[in-house]
Amino acid sequence: MNCAQTHLHKVELETKDYKTDAKPFWCPGCGDHGVLTGMYRALAEIGVDPNYLVNISGIGCSSRLPYFVRSYKMHTLHGRAGPVATGVQLARPDLAILVNGGDGDGFSIGGGHMPHLARKNINMTYVLMDNRVYGLTKGQVSPTSQRQMKAYTTPYGGVEEPLDPVLYMLTYGASFVAQTLATNVKMTAQLIKEGMEHRGFSFISVLSQCPTFNTIDDAKSFKGSSEELQDNHDVSDIDAAMHAVNMAHKNGKIPVGLLYRQERPTLDERMADLVKQAGGHPGYDLRKIIDLSRP
Amino acid sequence: MNCAQTHLHKVELETKDYKTDAKPFWCPGCGDHGVLTGMYRALAEIGVDPNYLVNISGIGCSSRLPYFVRSYKMHTLHGRAGPVATGVQLARPDLAILVNGGDGDGFSIGGGHMPHLARKNINMTYVLMDNRVYGLTKGQVSPTSQRQMKAYTTPYGGVEEPLDPVLYMLTYGASFVAQTLATNVKMTAQLIKEGMEHRGFSFISVLSQCPTFNTIDDAKSFKGSSEELQDNHDVSDIDAAMHAVNMAHKNGKIPVGLLYRQERPTLDERMADLVKQAGGHPGYDLRKIIDLSRP
Amino acid sequence: MNKNDLIIRVAGEGGEGIISTGDFITQACARAGLEVYTFKTFPAEIKGGYAMYQTRASAAPLFNQGDTFDILCAFNGEAYDLNRSRLRPGTAFVYDGPGGDFEPDVPEGVHAYAIPMTKTAKEMGSIKAKNMVALGALSQLFDIPEQPLREIIAAKFTKKGTTVLESNLNAFTRGRELAAALPKTDSWRMTAPAEKRDVVVLSGNDAIGLGALIAGLDFFAAYPITPATEIARYVARHLPKRGGTLIQAEDEIASLAQVLGASFAGKKAMTATSGPGLALMGEMLGMSFMSETPCVVVDVQRGGPSTGLPTKHEQSDLFMAIHGSHGDCGRIVLSVEGVSDCIALTVEAFNLAEKYQCPVLLLSDGSLAFSTQTVPYPEPADYPIVARKAWDGKGEYQRYVITDDYISPMAAPGTPGGMHIATGLEHDEIGQPNYTGANHEAMQAKRFRKLDGVVKDFAPVEVDGEGDAELGIIAWGSTIGVVREGIARLRAEGVSVKGFYPKLLWPMPVEQFEAFGATCGKVVVAEVNYLGQLAHFIRAETNLRPESYTICGGLPFTPAMIVSKVKEMLR
Amino acid sequence: MNKNDLIIRVAGEGGEGIISTGDFITQACARAGLEVYTFKTFPAEIKGGYAMYQTRASAAPLFNQGDTFDILCAFNGEAYDLNRSRLRPGTAFVYDGPGGDFEPDVPEGVHAYAIPMTKTAKEMGSIKAKNMVALGALSQLFDIPEQPLREIIAAKFTKKGTTVLESNLNAFTRGRELAAALPKTDSWRMTAPAEKRDVVVLSGNDAIGLGALIAGLDFFAAYPITPATEIARYVARHLPKRGGTLIQAEDEIASLAQVLGASFAGKKAMTATSGPGLALMGEMLGMSFMSETPCVVVDVQRGGPSTGLPTKHEQSDLFMAIHGSHGDCGRIVLSVEGVSDCIALTVEAFNLAEKYQCPVLLLSDGSLAFSTQTVPYPEPADYPIVARKAWDGKGEYQRYVITDDYISPMAAPGTPGGMHIATGLEHDEIGQPNYTGANHEAMQAKRFRKLDGVVKDFAPVEVDGEGDAELGIIAWGSTIGVVREGIARLRAEGVSVKGFYPKLLWPMPVEQFEAFGATCGKVVVAEVNYLGQLAHFIRAETNLRPESYTICGGLPFTPAMIVSKVKEMLR
Numbered sequence A, B: 001m002n003c004a005q006t007h008l009h010k011v012e013l014e015t016k017d018y019k020t021d022a023k024p025f026w027c028p029g030c031g032d033h034g035v036l037t038g039m040y041r042a043l044a045e046i047g048v049d050p051n052y053l054v055n056i057s058g059i060g061c062s063s064r065l066p067y068f069v070r071s072y073k074m075h076t077l078h079g080r081a082g083p084v085a086t087g088v089q090l091a092r093p094d095l096a097i098l099v100n101g102g103d104g105d106g107f108s109i110g111g112g113h114m115p116h117l118a119r120k121n122i123n124m125t126y127v128l129m130d131n132r133v134y135g136l137t138k139g140q141v142s143p144t145s146q147r148q149m150k151a152y153t154t155p156y157g158g159v160e161e162p163l164d165p166v167l168y169m170l171t172y173g174a175s176f177v178a179q180t181l182a183t184n185v186k187m188t189a190q191l192i193k194e195g196m197e198h199r200g201f202s203f204i205s206v207l208s209q210c211p212t213f214n215t216i217d218d219a220k221s222f223k224g225s226s227e228e229l230q231d232n233h234d235v236s237d238i239d240a241a242m243h244a245v246n247m248a249h250k251n252g253k254i255p256v257g258l259l260y261r262q263e264r265p266t267l268d269e270r271m272a273d274l275v276k277q278a279g280g281h282p283g284y285d286l287r288k289i290i291d292l293s294r295p
Numbered sequence C, D: 001m002n003k004n005d006l007i008i009r010v011a012g013e014g015g016e017g018i019i020s021t022g023d024f025i026t027q028a029c030a031r032a033g034l035e036v037y038t039f040k041t042f043p044a045e046i047k048g049g050y051a052m053y054q055t056r057a058s059a060a061p062l063f064n065q066g067d068t069f070d071i072l073c074a075f076n077g078e079a080y081d082l083n084r085s086r087l088r089p090g091t092a093f094v095y096d097g098p099g100g101d102f103e104p105d106v107p108e109g110v111h112a113y114a115i116p117m118t119k120t121a122k123e124m125g126s127i128k129a130k131n132m133v134a135l136g137a138l139s140q141l142f143d144i145p146e147q148p149l150r151e152i153i154a155a156k157f158t159k160k161g162t163t164v165l166e167s168n169l170n171a172f173t174r175g176r177e178l179a180a181a182l183p184k185t186d187s188w189r190m191t192a193p194a195e196k197r198d199v200v201v202l203s204g205n206d207a208i209g210l211g212a213l214i215a216g217l218d219f220f221a222a223y224p225i226t227p228a229t230e231i232a233r234y235v236a237r238h239l240p241k242r243g244g245t246l247i248q249a250e251d252e253i254a255s256l257a258q259v260l261g262a263s264f265a266g267k268k269a270m271t272a273t274s275g276p277g278l279a280l281m282g283e284m285l286g287m288s289f290m291s292e293t294p295c296v297v298v299d300v301q302r303g304g305p306s307t308g309l310p311t312k313h314e315q316s317d318l319f320m321a322i323h324g325s326h327g328d329c330g331r332i333v334l335s336v337e338g339v340s341d342c343i344a345l346t347v348e349a350f351n352l353a354e355k356y357q358c359p360v361l362l363l364s365d366g367s368l369a370f371s372t373q374t375v376p377y378p379e380p381a382d383y384p385i386v387a388r389k390a391w392d393g394k395g396e397y398q399r400y401v402i403t404d405d406y407i408s409p410m411a412a413p414g415t416p417g418g419m420h421i422a423t424g425l426e427h428d429e430i431g432q433p434n435y436t437g438a439n440h441e442a443m444q445a446k447r448f449r450k451l452d453g454v455v456k457d458f459a460p461v462e463v464d465g466e467g468d469a470e471l472g473i474i475a476w477g478s479t480i481g482v483v484r485e486g487i488a489r490l491r492a493e494g495v496s497v498k499g500f501y502p503k504l505l506w507p508m509p510v511e512q513f514e515a516f517g518a519t520c521g522k523v524v525v526a527e528v529n530y531l532g533q534l535a536h537f538i539r540a541e542t543n544l545r546p547e548s549y550t551i552c553g554g555l556p557f558t559p560a561m562i563v564s565k566v567k568e569m570l571r
């Protein structure tokens, strides 16, 4: 699968070289610590040049992550990391783009942007940190919260069915879809690495417990219901990937591992073709364009 | 499937009784004329009382439809028909809610609302009028436009893969998902009727040609690629429904007919339970609540 | 030093029980018949970080958090460091020691009391009881009413079982004993009044929720955001009891959309948010105005711009509240001074929305959101409730008919013959799209003239002081309470000063502003923002050219700041 | 009646070739060396409905659409009905007859010419050629330069094959013949100047696209909306030639988000929208201001509020443009008078955004969007281009360092050692979140003082007239062009009047406003909105108390309206 990886400028660095001076602000026991560790490892294993890495997030506990990663970075608005990242990527296809954020950020307020990141195949890696709750605002239900969750604004229990991010992203046409647990740092690192190496839109859902506000989905219960994909799972078959998720739903399971991978042109590649077709180049004489408006 | 239909107040009316004085403003040959005809017929067949019908739309050519339907109605903002309708429905579960709008309205600017209408199972009928183009703004690509479409802002052809609304809605957990063609008024009427009788969120995608701005998806080509679902298609199996859509994609086909139907509690029903659980009623003494704040 | 007006600050690491200690003190004071006004700052982090809870208690009514504390209780070294500069002579200072994480260097004249909170709690078997030791000591030292405190502690911990309850009460008692053993050198004492009034204690956010319930709220939709979320929490707990509906929307656009839907359906509906959420509602507010669909939108302001300072206090959303939609777009904007307003003006917000069929914005702020205050028991029947003008069912229904008062009757779905369209397009009297110039001018005039009534009907403008004054202070929101006290102090000193406290910010009660200005030598507008936002509107809409006094450090003004500003201006 | 300044209006049913007829006339006049200024109204429907295209052509520069037409060409009865009241004595009136769908009742003194357009076209085999018959007749009657017309027709139809071309040219010739057979009773004639200047003809929207290209646009993201979409169309056609990127986003929030991303990545980026779209961008504009990320946002205003009157003209987004974000939030707001400004000020918008690292809003309007005008050939090299302040790579990089001019150097990704965070949270000089009062006050001061330079650097304020005047008119946007002519006429009559034409609306060039006001007896602000939005800001920010002259009927002012308003005010 190693196609041209112009988006990955490489250097030799160690895990610690990706750490900033800022101390992670998460609660003790928060799964986000694990995601960060996995991310450091993935970056070091690939050897991503931090000068060519842009780490972008929205708002939420999880969205604080870029402060802890040595890179260029943007801490944007709630739900808007995806389109901001799209702008960075299309303007500068030479950069490695890493987006991360929470379940509310990505699938509630930001939910309208997700289909388009995926179907347009924007060349970036999106790491969802799904704690099935709103952490930063202190414990309201999120679209991935289990229905029965009694929370801040649901004192009598919730009334809505949760959604499943990986099924969504498969439907949206993400060209790389995987799922892992924050407690499994090794798998997390491995999948983030593969996602970043993938040319196209890669989505990695990490179930990341929030011990402070979500007591029904703790690290243990995540682990208990997780189920590795079968060895013979065909990652190139979208129908099989959806089927695997549907079956897991039926059995109350959380499928982990690589669900789907597809090689297809990214939006920046297609746009580059279009420029070529138009005979475009930065030096193109503006007067030729202006001349078209002479009467 | 005839569960309690408190949301359908019935009267005896004819098709013409659902027409208003306003003359449909669409171009000659526009598929939206067919959708409207189908809708009139469905309303008359059910015998929906127009005084208890609320027809809600966003902005677009298709979103002009409510002006032509005798009912209470709201012509809201681009992309916002869904959440506005949610407010109407939850506030007044005794009303029949009919939403309609375009592909851009529903799956571009309004795309972030669709998952939540479906997974929350808001009791309404959503009729998508998919012409695969932005009609009202004169012919830009929409998220359902075929990639090659040369349009207003894509003079060199498009660069993005289209999305498929019915697959989205299946993934989102819509409890009734169907697809039809505007030129097939009979099927359109039948599916809208079934959708309105369904208790829960029903979604009917109607492929509705725009001869003015979309020349690659005309009535003929829609018809040519449409394919009725197999007789033995199991409408209660979500995996089978997704499979059917995936297979149609593979074969370049548009599946028409009822894809999926599921009976499950609607949000208003669950909320009514919650009120019951809290011992709630409009006459509940406010002072009992205030007393809780005495020091 | 007025012993009848005491300010106690408890400070330490979030999670150490700072907030509950403050709450216990506050509740006990209120139960004993004192007035309370609390002030809190939360850590930006979810767990840990500096937290502070300050209780001001007095036998007389209170309008603000005060200048600074009289008593500091520091749970840790950070709390001591951050507050050290405020330890003036006469201040009482209770701290965790020996055995705490710091050794204070007590300034001259400060009355220090070392209470081994951590050590004692550990000895008693649970570090969690640290705050109970502190509470006991505070209760003993400053006469914080013991009996109410014990009752409140009991009420809180009974559900957790007798062991937990006992250990907390024991820690409390132990704290009292430790304090009793120390020589009392200061003279701070809580004195409860003989007579108890019938009050409730509510935070600004809870009070808005309550106001909405009193107004007859049917439908609430919101998306969580600091510092507004507690409104949803309050409503979520109590609205179902009244048979109403609460939904958490996918974003703020959807929440206001849902509110408009419910309102069209004939129900009283509202949402609550903060600046970033309001910034997403501009288009939908325009829809409310254009389609004449009532809605109430609460904006609990926080530090901006952008994500800004989410947990900090600021009054900086006025520009957007008034001007935040495209086109010429009207709305009514109210602002609240304190908890009592949070109840009364929320009711008023609904009344105005229903009467004028337009968006009504209610501005609160981060400091008030979490400030708990005593207010007289709010008797629901005392609040007048206004219903929307309903169609009488006669003749052909015209949703947007131009009437004498420019208000058109509404018909809710299900009303026979009342079928109509609510639309954001320019339309004629029956709602049909109409883009002719004459129609647009007529309908814009209708929608704006309709609002002319607002200032007449509802101009809760309060002038503080009579006759002429050398200087007039205009303030809005929770700043009003600070100005009240500043003015009282200045008057006591013989300074000639008046106050003007508008609660209706838009449309502006221009005549009343100008009448006030006419009696003042100079006018100054005090507000917590950078640009002087109310001052801008005063300059634009009235004949006054006030000076602007602004701060934007994330905290409210203090009465002392007002006093010194006025003196400076009159020098 | 100045024969060197002629206004021809072609009107009929959309789809009958009204727009192309107007375009042919306009292009031919321009090619012949005349100045043109066009004005159009589109039907609200996609197909059919009333359409109107008016060409004003003159040897002298033109600044507006004029008062009313000199020549009307009516393709159908509706067009006649809608324009009948404007058929004053002396007007020339060409209509479809006999054989059209109406029989006009020609008013006294009007010069009527019946041309059987429909009939002739049918006879010639294609009803589509109806407009060519009309065009031929107009060309013959009023000396619309025949040769350029033939060339332009040829250029347009050549691609469609010789048959189509021939039939169109034949219809044109036939129209000329029909007209030649009629007695010419009026005296309207186009007279082309001897000398041709080097010009281009562009609509306002296209000119904004061109301005962006000249400025060095790299990245354009937008969501379609009337009347702004043509900007995207122009950019879509030409930006790829320059190697740049255009993306249609899923909504306006995403489009501005993408713009900020591209800008952070070091590129010049912009979006274009209209009111409803801008209303969705308030939060993201705050992000741009707070994170100091440059962006250019074009707002082509349309009739509001809400969905409003999408195809109509209004200048009513100024409130939102200046005040549309939460918190204290700055931005630069420019507005354009005509097509020439659309080029020059778009370049300037980029220069300011890049220099001041903040959002720059450029306001255009619905009438200008579609108005095609002759402008001198825009030589790209004549436009100065400003680059953002780049980090020199020395020392430790601090993204938000407070410098002398408050502008901090930027480092684009890929710059070694320039790693930093762009954040919407309040932050210190290195971008780390910091919520202390001192930091917030310092950083707000930095972000606002930075903008102090704008008025000094760039105050393209034009004062029309010298010395003192009895009355001063302030106008913005395309209203300026109308005021220019109004003032010229008034002066010619000896009225003492001056004009003030700001193009930088925010921050306000206060001194210049006040200096202008000081020379005028009275001041009036003319603008096309209901509330008098610029007048509001003038009252708030300057010492002027201008009168407000507003209309909001979906159409621009005319010079005659300005003339009569001034006379009324000076009576």
Ligand SMILES: Cc1ncc(C[n+]2csc(CCOP(=O)(O)OP(=O)(O)O)c2C)c(N)n1
Binding pocket: A059, A060, A061, A062, A063, A078, A101, A102, A103, A104, A105, A106, A129, A131, A133, A134, A135, A136, A137, A142, C223, C224, C225, C226, C252, C276, C277, C280
């Ligand atoms: C426009 C807007 N609305 C609401 C908020 C408040 N807010 C901040 S984070 C958040 C949700 C956090 O949940 P999630 O995205 O799941 O992240 P987590 O904290 O759980 O990691 C919300 C609602 C905001 N910052 N901006």
Ligand SMILES: Cc1ncc(C[n+]2csc(CCOP(=O)(O)OP(=O)(O)O)c2C)c(N)n1
Binding pocket: B059, B060, B061, B062, B063, B078, B101, B102, B103, B104, B105, B106, B129, B131, B133, B134, B135, B136, B137, B142, D223, D224, D225, D226, D252, D276, D277, D280
């Ligand atoms: C916030 C906002 N953005 C953009 C628009 C402009 N707009 C009106 S309709 C439309 C799209 C129409 O396409 P679609 O929804 O597919 O409906 P159709 O006209 O094809 O039926 C757009 C972009 C708007 N009205 N509001």
Ligand code: SF4
Binding pocket: A025, A026, A027, A029, A030, A031, A032, A061, A062, A131, A135, A136, A209, A210, A211, A212, A213, C046, C047
């Ligand atoms: S609140 Fe939850 S998600 Fe946030 S830091 Fe704490 S544990 Fe993590």
Ligand code: SF4
Binding pocket: B025, B026, B027, B029, B030, B031, B032, B061, B062, B131, B135, B136, B209, B210, B211, B212, B213, D046, D047
């Ligand atoms: S433009 Fe297309 S969608 Fe709109 S009315 Fe015409 S045919 Fe229908």
Ligand SMILES: [Mg+2]
Binding pocket: A060, A102, A103, A104, A129, A130, A131, A132, A133, A134, A135, A142
């Ligand atoms: Mg979360």
Ligand SMILES: [Mg+2]
Binding pocket: B060, B102, B103, B104, B129, B130, B131, B132, B133, B134, B135, B142
């Ligand atoms: Mg469409």
